[in-house]
Amino acid sequence: MAKNQNENDEIYTFTLNDVEYECKFNLKRIELIENTTNLPTLAMINNTNGLLSISSLKTYMGYTLKRVGEDNFIPFRMAQEIAEDAINTCGYVEIDNIVMNSLLRDCPFFFPENL
Secondary structure: OEEOOOOOOOOOEEEEOOEEEEEOOOHHHHHHHHHHHOOOHHHHHHHHOOOOOHHHHHHHHHHHEEEOOOOOEOOHHHHHHHHHHHHHHHOHHHHHHHHHHHHHHHOHHHOHHHO
16 A cells, blocks of 8 residues: 655655555665666656656665664665565555655755745
């Protein structure tokens, strides 16, 4: 099950096997993603209109996935497996929306028109 924007606190989460997950972005995580995909984040978003390829979506989630309420990121390979399960269970569009909205929330400097 996926939850998109909660109008009060803008939490974007999904639940698998009774565990609630979220994506959290920061500059270090963006650098890891860009080094893996060999594309700047804005180029990726502009080239795909925000609809990431499955591979890219799993990479973005692989580096940013956390259990809600926990500080540590889930290890990359495990997070990619969870991402694949989430795409299959919740649907590609729902998971892509969670990733894009989390990026917008955590890195507003990428989207100055929304500041």
